[in-house]
Amino acid sequence: MLNLIVISISAILIENFVLVKFYGCCPFLGVSTKSSTAVGMGMAVVFTMTLTSALTYPLYWFVLKPLGLEYLQTIAFIVVIATLVQIIEMFLQKSIPALYSALGIYLPLITTNCAVLGVALLNINKEYNFIESVVYGFSAGVGFLLAIYLLSVVRERMSYADIPKPFRGFPIALIAAALLSISFMGFQGLKLPF
Amino acid sequence: MSNQANKQSLDMSLPVKLVIIVSAVVLMLAVVNGLTSEKIASNEAEKSNSARKEIFTDATGFSLVNFQLTKEEEKSVSEIYAAEGSGEDLLGYCISVVGSGFGGDISLIVGVNLDGSVMGVQVISHTETPGIGSVALDKDGALLSQFVGASISEVQGVSAVSGATYSSAGVMEGVSVALEVAGRLLKEGY
């Protein structure tokens, strides 16, 4: 149990997926201009990452590894993610239209979000068991949600500021991300008491 | 009617085409894997092996030791090799351990003499901050050279590299565990 808390806290704060490990930077910078869309994207990522972790675990340990096909992991995982995203999209469209209209346009983007493939590969690398994998996937997604929400709030504020022309748009967002990243560095070296 | 049949056949062709693409790609990967897998496996073994050779320069061979570890030790110790001299006499042990540093795990190989003191410490991989924590892991740097000749009671007296306290502590932790295991190994006579 303690073990799971440690995994969770390190994925969210100490090794924040976006600000420390740089997974998922494209959507982090691309869809963080408004906090409402940022939260929508973040939620969709949490959902997909949790499910991806749950599905890739048995795929690797019960199918690829026993057959000696570890070298197919990248291709197998990306196919799983692409299919999963497609299924989630169809499912939401049919049964929860409200959620679909909120998340819908972000779902296809998630296939190419490297945080999702990244978490699947890291679960295998770190040799996590099934529950640890799912917790890690969920927490890494929450870390992404936290980071993209924080950046989007900063960017909403900045839209009122008089920013030098060359810095408008992407560059100032990157500099804001740099400052966020510096503040997250404070969590590094955080020794959990268990 | 014919239109419907047309649609049916069209839909059937999608998965078939996808399967063709996937199998072509898998075939290509199987071929490349056949060409590179041996080299990759030997690369990995080579790295630990050359680290062991640097610790025990006189050793002619290393053999894997099967030793019963406690549950606690199993968390950090992964492999134990016995270093053998030219006459198949035992020179000492190389113990692969991980210590926890600032940014994550630090993998080390600790060489232990027959008298239970450290012969040498080699860093295999780490994720410490470059330029800060990594200073403590420099080969022949201030920290690692202090361990040479240290016995288990002396390890705690090693002084950490300033600015890299966590990384230094991670290495010390790894070395202590290795020395503890080696102490039992030597007592029980392997």
Add this chain to the structure above:
Amino acid sequence: MAEKKQSKKNFYLQIIKDGIIFKNPTFIQLLGMCPTLAVTTSVSNGIGMGLSATFVLIFSNFFISLLRKFIPAKIRIASYIVIIAGFVTVVEMVVKAYMQSLAESLGLFIPLIVVNCIILARAESFASKNEPLASALDGLATGLGFTLALTVISAIRELLGNGTLLGFNVMGENFSPALLIILPAGGFLVLGFLIALVQYIMQKGKGEK
């Protein structure tokens, strides 16, 4: 006939210029940010990443273009990803076998080339509409543009953050490196200022016209 040849030559030239400079994937199109930020802590890593991605780009573009009439529109993205993932795995295995230290320092970012948006973007916007040869050339040009960008960023970060260039000490003994620059935060910072510089040059160019 000669005219047609001339126009083809111009077309190829345009592809090269666009890929490397005018539509530089990193600085102008702002694609592929994850590897750009993550691996640019040293020049050798930056070049290694750039060339690995270039290799994948050339081959995936070439084969996707070759198969563009075979791949049904409905499942094109899935097919592209499978093809790209195949070449990425090839790169991963070759790098692990023959360039071990590069494999260690790039780590997970080699398999993650699969989801580098530059590659999928080129497949979708260029390779699916053009001849195989032109597509391969486009892959090469875009890849070199990416490599160039990574080299510039990593040179700045390595020089300021570590005082070295390609591992050689060039700043002298008394230089104390600004460590922040090679930490994650420095990646965001350096890229932010570089893109601002590019935007400044572009705005100035437009203003003068």
